[in-house]
Amino acid sequence: MKIAIIGASGNAGTRILTEARRRGHEVTAIARHSGPNNGDTGVNWKTADLADPDAITAALAGHEVTILSVPFRTTDFDRALDGIRRSGVGRLLVVGGAASLEVAPGQVLLDTPDFPDFIKPEAEPARQALNRLREEGALDWTFLSPSMMFGPGERTGKFRLGTDTLLTAEDGQSHISYEDYAIALLDEVETPRHSRARFTVGY
Template identity: 45%
Template sequence: MKIALIGASGFIGSALRAEALSRGHSVTALVSRPERLDTEPGLYIVKVDVQDTKALTEQLRDFDAVLSAFSGHAQQDVQGYFAKGFDSILTAAKDAAAKRLLVVGGAGSLEVAPGQLLIDTPSFPAEYKATAEGARYALNQLRAQSAVTWTMLSPAAIIAPGERSGQYRLGSDQLLLDAEGNSQISVQDFAKAMIDELESPAHLNRRFTLAY
């Protein structure tokens, strides 16, 4: 497949890039800093400002899918930058007639009890709240529209470097916990699940999650 990957040099974006390339897909990395990526077979690197909707629209044409690992965590106004950037991505995907939009979500918008989201619990870490609010905003924007076929994958509460085991559980809108009450996933297994979804769609116009 021909994939446009936004945020291809970031923590999760790098894992998605590696997973997609390992399966023989053609990946066009849309990044703000091309110098952070090395050339390799199947990878095309394009500099783009996500906030420039017109330019982004032109870059998103003629792909089988758009993957967004966009994040505003390095910005001063994380939540505002994320929301503005995601609005631009969604508009560009619509205007470019993108066939599918797959989005990296957050764990904060997952339910821990009926009607209660993880982000709204007293124990939610303050340092992650702005990013989580941005991801919640993105999910709400996706659910409110019908012009673009979308999927969002929310990770477990903790996502970190680890192994690509392929041994994990999938869920929908509820935070998944193991027998000890932990919610974890490796970034490598997250990437596997996302590219699996790309190749064999099972959650069209829905959010899903995963954890060990």
Template identity: 40%
Template sequence: MNIALIGATGFVGAAVLQEALNRGHKVTAIVRAPEKLTESPGLTVRKTDVYDTQDLAQALAGHDAVVHAFNPGWGEPQIRSLFIQGSQSIYAAAQQCATKHLLVVGGAGSLFVAPGIQLIDTPQFPAAYKEGAEGARQMLQWLQDKRDLEWSFISPPALLEAGVRSGQFRIGADQLLMNGQAPASISVADLAVAIIDELEAPAHIHQRFTVGY
């Protein structure tokens, strides 16, 4: 499979890049800082501005799938608006080049913890992540009535951590996964497994899903 990966130098993107290359896929890394990546068999690196939809469409052309692991940066004051702007540009670019599948990496904040209550709206949700989580929630809401592109949206569990690749995890839908009375976790390596699994055998077209131990 020929995969375009947006945000390949980030925490999630780097893990997705490694997983995809390890499985023998060809990957075009769409990044702001190409110098952060080293040469690797199957890897093409392209510097592209995600807010430039026309340039991005050219970069995405010819790929079987696009992974959106874009993040403006947790320290960015305008993270919410920039995430939405960049995400909508990615969607429009994928439309223009007739991409078969767009997989968006979102956050846990929009997962439900009770009927009508999402994690982001609970008092325990960390304030430092709220603006970014709100951007991801609004992007999910924007996507949910879109049917002109085959998209999927993955929310990690509440705890996304560095760790080993096990290849073993649960798959959920809109509810926050729990491990007994505590929120479930997953390693970023296993999140990457779930992402590439979805590209290889799509099971959540026009749906959000989550994963966790």
């Protein structure tokens, strides 16, 4: 499958790229700066900025799937969607945030009293991006929210999936590694189960 990853040089993006290549997919890795040349002929690095829809449109043309893995606080999401939409790639998977997940019926994590202020500049735009996708009529989108703690770790392949509720493990923590998140995302790329929907992954 021909997959384009926007933000392929980031923390999650590098793991998603590694997982996609592990499965034999042909990947175009898109970043604002040139990526590494490690001799992998299955990866084509392209330099393009989401702030330039024309450049994004050109970089994405001819692919089957786009994966968007970028910080929401610095992204004009409507402009990004415009470039993706005009590329003709109809399928979009977004690396989302956990803060818009429910922790009780009708209450999302972001709106709880103890939610850290320093995370809100990223968490609120992520929630707005999800709301914007829910109004999207052209793209077949999927928004994958990680658990609350999202960072480097092991590739275990052992995790749970949910929909709109924050997942908590037996140890009381809500966490997922970048590596296992990448597995869940590529599983969705290969076997779509959450068309025009959000889902979540955690231990």
